[in-house]
Amino acid sequence: MASTARRDVPEPPDFGILKRLARDQLIYLLEQLPGRKDLFIEADLMSPLDRIANVSILKHEVDKLYKVESRPARPLVLSADIVNADKMSGRSRKYKIIFSPQKFYACEMVLEEEGVFGDVTCDEWSFYLLPLDEDIISMELPEFFRDYFLEGDHRWINSVARALQLLNSLYGPFSRAYGIGRCAKMCYELWRELEEESEGDSQGRKPEIGNIFLMDRDTDYVTALCSQMVYEGLVDDTFRIKCGSVDFGPEVTSSDKSIKVLLNAQDKVFSQIRNEHFSSVFGFLSQKSRNLQAQYDRRRGMDIKQMKNFVSQELKGLKQEHRLLSLHIGACESIMKKKTKQDFQEMIKAEHSLLEGFDIRESTSFIEEHIDRQVRAVLWGRPCLGTRRGWQPSHTACSRVGVPHREPVSTPKTTITDAFNSLARKSNFRAISKKLGLIPRLDGEYDLKMPRDMAYVFSGAYTPLSCKIIEQVLERRGWQGLEEVLRLLNGTEFSEAGAAEASPGRDSQRTVLAVFLGGCTCSEMAALRFLGRERGCRFIFLTTAVTSSGRLMEAMAETRA
C-alpha cells in the first residue's frame, strides 16, 4: 500500500503463549476429574475452543463430546437436569462444571436452587484471551455489548481487568495508559487495583507493549454502523467471520462444498488484501494471478534437473497460493453479486451524505424506502446513522421494520429508537466531525490505491472517529487541546503514566494495545494498521469481540424467545 512508512513497524509480540496457557489449564481442569468422562460443551464455546485445542488433544481426557445448545433451555439448568435425572435413577457419577472465563455467583445460586449444589464441583477456566491473529486478541464476549451498554450490567469489567493484568504481566509493563468512556475507566481502575495487590516484580522485564488505549464502543457508534469497504470488512459483512475463520459456501468455492478457511496473516493472499479498499482488490488479484501464471510458465524451458528443483522447492508454495487466489477471487465475485443486488452504490451515497450532512431529506427517504422494501442488510444500521444526527426515523417506517420471523410489528420503539434516542440527545456528531476534520476536504478524486489518510477505509468519505481520537491522543501524548471534542463526546477520559517510563526510541514505545470495549470492526483495524504504517508504530487489538453493523443491530433487537 502506501510506501511512505517512515520507520519500520515493530513486529508484534508472540501471542502463542496465550493459547498454550488456556489449553494447558483446560487439560489440567479435565484431569482433576480422573477416569473416563464425557464432555458437554456449550455451543458458543465451540469455535474458540477449536482455535486452541483439537479433538485429539481432548481425546486424551475425554470419551465423548457433546454440544449443548444455549437455547431454549439455559445450559446450567440443563446440566442440573441431567444430574437430577441421574440421581433419580440411582446412577452415581461425578460432575464438574467448568465456567469460562468466569464463574458468576448467580450461577451458583441456580445450582443451589436446582438442588445440585454439592453434587457438582465447579471450576473456572480463565480463558480470557484468544489470539485470532498476529495483532488481534479477542475476548470472544459478543454479549459484552448488550450486557454493558444496554442492560448496564458490569459483570464483564472484572474479566477485562484480569485480561489486562495477564497481558501486562506477559508483555508489559505498560508505561502509558489512555482511555475514554466510563467502562474504560472502570476497567482501568480495577486492573490497577489488581496490579497493586499482586505486586508482581516487573522491573527487570523488557516490555514488548508500551502503551495502552481503552475505548468504549459508545464513544463512536457511527463508525461501527457504516458499510464496510475494506476487503476484510466486506468478507465479514457478507460471510460473517467467526473466530477468525470463515465458511466459504459453494457459491465461492464453485463446488458443492463449503470450505472453512482461516483468515489471518499466514494467508499470503489475504494478508495483502485484507486492509485494501475493495476497488483495489481486483487489480491486485489479477496482478497476482498473472505472476502465478508466469511462475508456472517458467517450467517450460527447464531441463530435468531444474524441473526437479522446481517441483521440490517451489511447486508447493505455488499451489498453495493458487488455492488461496481462487478462493479470494470467488469471494470477491460473491460479494459483488450480493452488493449489486442491494443497490450498494446508492446506499453508500446515502450513507455518505448522511455523514456529511447533505441531502438529509433525500437520504432519509431512501432509508424509508428500503425499510418499506424490507431490504434487511440495508435497513439495519441506517436509521441509527440518521438518529445520531438528530434525525428521527419516521415512525411509520420504523414500526414496520419488524424483526423478521419473530415479531410481526417490531417490539415498539424500544428496540431501535429507544437505544439510540438517548444517544441522539447527547450526540454531537456534526460538531465533532467538524472539529476533528473527519470529512476529508477534497480537490479531485481520492486515490484509493494510494490512500493519504485513514478515510480510505470508507472510500475517502469519512475518517473513523474512533481511530481519529486514538491518533490525536497518541500524537499529543494526552488529551491536551482536545477539551472541546471531549465536551462534545461527553466522555470520561484519562491519561496516566505508569511507573516504568521508558525511552521513546524503544519498540515497546511504538507498540500500542488498542482495547475496544464492546467490539471493534474490521474497518477500524484496517484504519489503525494504516496509521501504524504511516507513523511507524504497531497496533495490537484487544476487543471484547470483532463486531459489525449487523452484529450491533442484532444485539439491539430483542431475540429472546
Add this chain to the structure above:
Amino acid sequence: MSRSRADEEEYWHSSKCRAFTFDDEDDELCQLKESKRAVNSLRDIVDDDEDELEKVSWSGEPVGSISWSIKETASSSTSSLEGRDSSLQKGSSSNAALPKQVSSYSLSSLFKGRNKLPSLQSLSDALSDTGVKNYAPELRRPKAEYKDYSSDWSPKDTVRRMQRGKVCSLERFRSLQDKLVLLDEAVAGHDGNVITAVLIFLKRTLRREILFRELEERQVALCHLIHFLKETGEQKMLLDLLRFLDRTEEVALSQYREHLNIQDVEKRREFLKGCIGLPFSPEDISHIQDHYTLLERQIIIEANDRHLETAGQSEIFRKYPRKASILNMPLVTTLFYSCFYHYTEAEGTFSSPTNLKKTFKIPDKQYVLTALAARAKLRAWEDVDALFTTKNWLGYTKKKAPIGFHRVVEILQRNNAPVQVLQEYVRLVEDVETRLNLATKYKCHDVVIDTYRDLKDRIQLMAYKCKVERGSAEEEKINSILNNTVRNTCFLL
C-alpha cells in the same frame, strides 16, 4: 474438511467456466474475470493429491506439545511465584491475586509430576529444573484461605475478596445499614458479578419494598437487579419492581414481550388482545393494536388458504405453492403475500391488498413497491401497468409513480421483465442522464436513440450505432435520424 483427490479434481473442473454474471462492463470486473480464468487454467499443473487445506492447524501447534509448553509455563511462572513469595512475607493485606492461569497451572504441574502415570514421565522431567521451594507458597495457601471463615472482613475487604472469586459468607451483614454499605462497596468495586451476588443476598434477606426503595437511589445496582430478574425469568418480581418505580411503560412492554414465549397462535392472539389495555406510551398503543389485528387477520387468511391449497382448486396455489405459512410474518410480508395470491379480491375480504392497506394505513409508496414486486414476480405486466396509470377528469390517462420510475425499472429488471416492458418505463424516467444510463444498461435501444435524438447529440448517436446489431431496425432508425439531422446541422452551420 479433508478432501480426496477426486474431490479436488471435481472442484477445479466445476469452477472452470463459471464466470460471474455482471452486466456491468466495468474494467475491474473484467480484470477479475480474467484473473479467474488465468487461475483456473493452471488446473492441469495443480490438481494432484496434495491438499493444503487440512494442514491449516486449528491450534497452531502440533499435537502432543503439551509437555513442552508445560516446561515453558513452569519456568515463566517461577519469577512471578517468587514475586508472590515476597509479598506474602511482607504480610500485606492482599492475599494472592496472581493471574489464575499461572497459579493454578503450577499447582497442576506439581500434582502431575507427583502422582501421575508413567505416560506423563515427560511432565516430571519438565519439572525437575524448578525446585520444590517454588511451590512452597502454593502449599501454604490453604492455610491462608482457612482464615476466610473465621475472621470478620470489612465490607470493603469482603467485596474485594469476592472479586477474586473467593467464598465469603454474607450472613453477618444483618443490619440494613451494613447491607447498604456492602452494596455501595460492591458498586464502587466495578464488578457486576459481585454486585449481583450482593443483590441476591439482599433480595433474600430484605422485604421487597425496602429493597426497592433503597435501589431507587442506586441506579447501577438497580440495573443489575433488573437484568438479573430478566435473566432468571422472575417476571413477577420484575413487574413489581417496575411498578414500584412508576415505570408504567416498561411494565407494559415487559408484559407484552412475553408473547414471544407463546407458540400457539390462538393463545398468542388472546394474549395480545389482553395487552391492548396496558399502559403503553401513546405511540406504542397503536402498534399493539395493529399487531393484534394483524395476527387475527393472518389466522383467518391462513385457515382459508390452507384449505384452498389442499383442495387443489385454485390455480395460483397449484402453480406457486406456498413456501411457508403467513402466521407471525411482518406486515409488509403479509401485504406481499396478499398481493401475490389475493390481488384481485374485492376490498371487502380480509385478504385483499386494498383492505390491508386501509386497515393498517399503509403509505402509498410502500404499497406500490410491494404490489409491484409481487405482480412483477408473477409477470403480470398488465397489473404493473395499471398500478401506475391514473385517469384525470377528462378521461386522459397518465403514468405516475410515487417511487420514481428508475426504481420501477430496477424492480422490473430484477424480475426479468422483457425489454418491451422495461422500455416503456425507462422512457418515463425523468432525469435524462439516469434514463440514458438505464436504457444503455438494459439495452433499450429505442429509448437511447430517441433520447439522443431529442438531445440532438450526433456524436453519441453515431457512437451508439456500433452497439446495435448490423442491419437491425435500430440501425436503420439511427441512420434515418442521422440523415435528417445532417440537414439540420448544416443549416445551423
